[in-house]
Every structure is written in C-alpha cells, then in structure tokens.
Amino acid sequence: MKVDLERQILAANDVLAAENRALFEAAGVFVLDLMASPGAGKTSTILATIAALADRYSIGVIEGDIAGKVDAERVRAHGIPAVQINTGGACHLESAMVRRAAETLDLDSLDLVIIENVGNLVCPSDFDLGESAKVMILSVPEGHDKPCKYPNIFQVSEAILLNKYDTLGVFDFDEAEFRSVVASLNPLAPVFPLSATRGDGVQAWADWLAARIDLARGGAT
C-alpha cells in the first residue's frame, strides 16, 4: 500500500514537472537541479559557479531547505536573485514548490536557474522538478563507497562533482575505486574534481555547464 501511495505522489509530481518544463522552455531558461548530502558544499558550489558564469549568463537561484534562509541570503549577498523554499520537514523538493518559487523570479530575464535541493542522497533523485539537468555533488569526506550505497542519485545525474577535493590527503578516499563504480553506474556522466571554496577545478565544471546551456538554446531556436 505504501508503494502505491508513493506512486501516486510521484505521478502527481510528474504532471507538474512537465508543466514546469514547458514554462522554463518558453522562458528560454536552463534549470539545474543540484543535489547532494547535507554539508557537501552545494551553496559554495553555486557561488563558485555564479562567479565563473555571471559574465556570460543572467543567473537566478532557488534554495531548498527544511528550515532557515541563510543560503538564499548568502546568494543574494552576491547580487543574484534568490528565492528560499522551506519544505517544513520534507526531505526533497517537489515540482509544486519549485513552481511557486519560480513564479517569484523574472524567468524571461534569466538564462540559468540553479535549484539547490534539500541535503539528501535519496529522495531528490526520485522527483522530477521540470529541470533541464540533474547534477550531484559528492564531497571527499563522505567517502568513496557512496555510489554503492546510494546508486540511484549517481545514475540520474548528468555530471558528478567531487567537491572538497583539496582534502583528499586528509581522508581515506580511493578515487580510482570511486570512479570505477561511478563509471559502472553511469558511464556517460563526467566527474569533475573541484574545490568550491578555493576555486580549483571550477572552470572545467563551468565550461561543461555552459556547453549544456548553449546546446539547449541552440536546440530551442
């Protein structure tokens, strides 16, 4: 019975996700759903991505958290429009929440909207938000075994950012093993090692994202 309820919730979400996707495509905005564990560096990665791409694209941010508004405030401090969603207990964003947040942004003026999902390696991977692409961050301190334990999120992500890469020497993280399991789960997804707070490796990730944005635009016109 539980599974049926979940299926109903997911089906209702999918209807709204399709509406979101049509809305975003009509506005010509590329929407990135960024997923990761708590504390993997989602907000820092968003700020680093903005720094790398703000001269090329007009960017907005939707911040998802159980509670609090510190992330939206951090982004706004950089002059970027940001909306905070508080899920009030829900462990993931759903399409209806994203729609309400998106309606408060001037989508027509934006090229890229980055959605920071709730910190969780499980449920965010099940929910289509109408995004153009899902991307995930794993941080080095979480350990190289995470793809084995949370395979779905590694499979639905179009790129995988390996953050806090500068701490590789501090932790027992087997990068070869990590890349091997990721490649078996998702052979097409590139892995970008980076340090969002230092900036190392951010350019390669930003270039990939820019290429995806330009490709989507080329396809739309």
Add this chain to the structure above:
Amino acid sequence: MKVDLERQILAANDVLAAENRALFEAAGVFVLDLMASPGAGKTSTILATIAALADRYSIGVIEGDIAGKVDAERVRAHGIPAVQINTGGACHLESAMVRRAAETLDLDSLDLVIIENVGNLVCPSDFDLGESAKVMILSVPEGHDKPCKYPNIFQVSEAILLNKYDTLGVFDFDEAEFRSVVASLNPLAPVFPLSATRGDGVQAWADWLAARIDLARGGAT
C-alpha cells in the same frame, strides 16, 4: 492530502514501534538508533563503540542502507552479529523493517543492539523504531550550520556525536556557534567530539552510553 498520507504512515509505524519496544524490553536489550548524513562515519563509530564496550556487553548490529551489504560485512569481520536491511529506495528505516531484522538476532543473548539508520538528516528523525534512544552524528566537514537547517534531528537525539573532530583545522567549522545552536534546540543533549577512526574521544561517548544501558536495566529489574 499528502500530509494525511504521511500521518497514516507514521501512525501505522508507531503501532509497530510500540510492539518492537515491548519485544526489546522483554529481552532486556538496549536498542540505539544511530542517525547521520551519508559518510558522517556511522559504521566507523559503531566499530569504535563496540571496541570500547565489547568487554562489558554482548552487542549486535542492524545495518540500514538503500543498497549494498558492505557495512554488515565490516561489522561481522569483528565477530559481531550483524543483519543488513536494504530499504530498496526508502530514505529511512521503519519499524516493520527493524522487526524483521531483529527476529534474525538472538535478542535474549544481547545487551545492546545498535541500529545504523539510512544516511539522511531528515526522515529518520520522524520514525520511531521502538529504540531505547536516538543518537546522531554530525561530522565536522558537514559544517556548523547544520542544526539550523535540520533542527528536528538535533531535537530528537539524546546525544550528539561530533565526528571527524581531528579535521577541525581543515574546515571552517565554528564549534562555539554549533554548540550554541544545539543547546538552544536541545539543552539536555551532551555533545561528544570524537574521531571514530582514531579513537580520540570515544571513551566519553561510550561511558555515557554504558550509563544509559545500566540505567535502563536498573529500571527494568
């Protein structure tokens, strides 16, 4: 409607949790529900706790993961009975899963069962498993702002372990700010800084747990 469905699921879970609790109390076993983000060091903390307490108590482990069985194998390699639960997508353990796992352990011969919940700072805090106590781990690399973003799990935990404490110098973690917010959310919960892999600080946590186990036994006889 979604909220009603969640309420029904939680209510059904609570009925089974009460049955689990009666089962555990009849067997004289103390059951710890250990919650944390992915990669915060749950399995390492369980192994360190076993090392500190195995001469005083007979211990069993229930490992919860979306997929994989590496954690149960790690525990069994130390001569400790361990059962692996694979939730197959669910982001938290529920009482029914714990019951099935507990039935495969010889509860009467055990003093302590440690349940490793699925890596998630959200949903595990909502589900009573029939445990004697919930305890959480936050790891230093996750950041000091997590109590603001995930307040519920900090409120339901009877103790908070601050793991990977040896990496405090590597990350921008404000321990005073962390302790201040934790104290406002949950004034009674002690915070134990430790490094599960090195062993630093484990004894203080193990002593607290031993006192809780002995208190529960004293109350039961």
